[in-house]
Amino acid sequence: MSIVLKDVSYVYMPGTPYERAAVRDVSLTVAPGEFVGIIGHTGSGKSTLVQHMNGLLRPTKGVVEVDGVNLAAKGEAARLARRKVGMVFQYPEHQLFEETVFDDVAFGPRNLGLDGDAVEERVRMALDFVGLDFAAFAKRSPFRLSGGQMRRVAIAGVVALRPAYLILDEPSAGLDPRGRDEIFAEVSRLHAATGTAVVLISHNMEEVARLVGRLVVMHDGAVSLDGPPREVFRRREALQAAGVDVPGVTALLGRLAARGLDVDDTALTVAEAATAIAAAVRRRGVC
Amino acid sequence: MGEMIKTINLRHSYPGPDGTEVVALEDISMTVNAGEFVAVIGANGSGKSTLAKHFNALLVPTGGECLVAGLSTTVSENVWPIRQKVGMVFQNPDNQIVAAVVEEDVAFGPENLGVPPAEIVARVAAALAAVGMEDYRHHGPHLLSGGQKQRVAIAGVLAMHPQCLVLDEPTAMLDPQGRGEVLATVARLNREEGITIIYITHFMEEAVTADRVVVLDAGRVAFSGPPAEVFCRVEALKALGLDAPLAAEVAVLLRAEGLAVPAAVITDAELAVALCP
Numbered sequence: 362m363s364i365v366l367k368d369v370s371y372v373y374m375p376g377t378p379y380e381r382a383a384v385r386d387v388s389l390t391v392a393p394g395e396f397v398g399i400i401g402h403t404g405s406g407k408s409t410l411v412q413h414m415n416g417l418l419r420p421t422k423g424v425v426e427v428d429g430v431n432l433a434a435k436g437e438a439a440r441l442a443r444r445k446v447g448m449v450f451q452y453p454e455h456q457l458f459e460e461t462v463f464d465d466v467a468f469g470p471r472n473l474g475l476d477g478d479a480v481e482e483r484v485r486m487a488l489d490f491v492g493l494d495f496a497a498f499a500k501r502s503p504f505r506l507s508g509g510q511m512r513r514v515a516i517a518g519v520v521a522l523r524p525a526y527l528i529l530d531e532p533s534a535g536l537d538p539r540g541r542d543e544i545f546a547e548v549s550r551l552h553a554a555t556g557t558a559v560v561l562i563s564h565n566m567e568e569v570a571r572l573v574g575r576l577v578v579m580h581d582g583a584v585s586l587d588g589p590p591r592e593v594f595r596r597r598e599a600l601q602a603a604g605v606d607v608p609g610v611t612a613l614l615g616r617l618a619a620r621g622l623d624v625d626d627t628a629l630t631v632a633e634a635a636t637a638i639a640a641a642v643r644r645r646g647v648c
Numbered sequence: 649m650g651e652m653i654k655t656i657n658l659r660h661s662y663p664g665p666d667g668t669e670v671v672a673l674e675d676i677s678m679t680v681n682a683g684e685f686v687a688v689i690g691a692n693g694s695g696k697s698t699l700a701k702h703f704n705a706l707l708v709p710t711g712g713e714c715l716v717a718g719l720s721t722t723v724s725e726n727v728w729p730i731r732q733k734v735g736m737v738f739q740n741p742d743n744q745i746v747a748a749v750v751e752e753d754v755a756f757g758p759e760n761l762g763v764p765p766a767e768i769v770a771r772v773a774a775a776l777a778a779v780g781m782e783d784y785r786h787h788g789p790h791l792l793s794g795g796q797k798q799r800v801a802i803a804g805v806l807a808m809h810p811q812c813l814v815l816d817e818p819t820a821m822l823d824p825q826g827r828g829e830v831l832a833t834v835a836r837l838n839r840e841e842g843i844t845i846i847y848i849t850h851f852m853e854e855a856v857t858a859d860r861v862v863v864l865d866a867g868r869v870a871f872s873g874p875p876a877e878v879f880c881r882v883e884a885l886k887a888l889g890l891d892a893p894l895a896a897e898v899a900v901l902l903r904a905e906g907l908a909v910p911a912a913v914i915t916d917a918e919l920a921v922a923l924c925p
Contacts, residue, residue: 617924638923
């Protein structure tokens with residue numbers, strides 16, 4: 362029971378002058394309940410990779426299985442397997458289309474063939490998860506909301522499908538700091554409360570470092586690092602080769618160490634960093 | 649130094665969906681001097697973009713005044729001279745590119761100003777060189793990266809020879825490398841070409857590089873000043889839903905631990921110097 366990618370390669374526009382291999386021989390497993398971050402330079406293949414996880418793209422080579430079912434197969438089993446994986450694209454608010462927030466979030470559940478009561482329950486649950494009050498928002502037009510609220514409605518539309526695996530491609534892009542914090546807190550809560558596996562693509566290293574249990578670094582279509590964030594962020598040379606920034610905290614501690622401060626550089630949060638720096642300065646004795 | 653932009657008690661309101669008046673900006677009085685690099689920060693809905701649109705008369709005040717190089721935006725004969733002085737760059741590069749070839753896109757502005765063809769060629773070459781995109785002049789914009797597209801959009805504005813660039817979250821949709829490219833380009837235009845910059849952003853590490861930072865909250869100026877003064881107010885920034893630069897935040901925690909860290913520390917480099925002299 363997992364999303365399993367076996368030797369997956371994907372080539373865009375094969376046989377044309379624009380032919381480009383976006384993913385090369387990637388083998389990766391996402392277990393139920395995992396919280397996986399995917400980072401990498403633009404063009405490293407992150408988005409192409411995750412679009413294989415619910416069958417939106419079929420691998421040029423290799424196999425993608427969800428809970429043991431090959432997504433490329435025909436028939437009911439493959440269709441149900443694809444439904445287990447919910448995908449939130451970049452700028453998902455561009456996909457809002459209904460006249461009310463309720464109808465927009467209800468679109469997916471209705472297409473699953475659920476009856477009216479079940480649909481409403483799904484919509485209530487999904488709006489609750491993204492922190493939007495049902496009574497206040499259900500009847501409003503999604504197009505008269507703030508950018509952060511629109512994005513949460515769009516995410517709710519996917520959450521309402523109750524996917525076993527939720528994939529989010531840059532969910533905080535373009536939001537202000539408060540909106541970004543809210544989205545990440547909600548995803549984190551969803552993961553903790555329902556055990557939904559989450560795959561999160563982000564350029565925001567601070568958030569990724571803090572939230573995920575496992576971090577995958579993509580470089581030139583392949584997986585270059587895979588492990589707990591603390592271990593991955595210590596591999597500075599490999600990260601630099603992949604064109605990925607380390608979190609700001611890591612960079613700051615590295616700079617202090619380079620100036621001769623004997624500081625523990627594994628901290629991932631501001632508070633941890635301050636504690637480590639204070640300890641190092643006290644050990645040294647002057648400041 | 650002349651005044652590039654001056655607002656006097658600027659107010660902007662519009663009718664809301666239920667007929668009541670929505671006030672987007674209230675009592676904004678600020679001056680941007682020629683050659684300055686001013687960053688504007690604030691949470692979503694604080695009025696940043698609305699304010700930016702006043703700076704080249706895309707919006708006009710419903711109260712008070714906005715002067716661009718001394719010209720009031722409310723006088724309709726001033727609108728074209730103002731728009732030639734102040735160029736705008738928006739968040740999404742894909743919405744700002746109109747042509748199928750990079751150099752044609754950059755030529756679009758000067759063509760519409762009626763600039764003679766020979767001079768257009770020179771302006772396009774200079775504008776693309778200024779943003780480091782001269783090698784891409786025959787490329788299709790759709791095949792460029794986000795950061796490259798945004799630099800082409802900036803070149804398109806530069807080719808109109810503005811005295812002032814207003815950039816509204818130009819890096820919001822870019823990856824870290826693209827953000828770095830755009831910020832470096834803008835900083836160089838300010839430093840070397842003397843172009844006045846008004847730079848709206850959610851990224852505090854970008855705002856740190858400005859001469860001055862203006863913080864908006866709920867349509868008003870909450871506070872403003874040099875980055876060192878603005879960004880050491882960590883609690884006040886957080887209360888407005890904004891980030892403080894990491895070094896400033898760490899400095900606050902270190903002071904709480906009893907370490908003597910100077911108040912003006914807002915960058916990693918400054919913190920490193922303070923801790924490891």
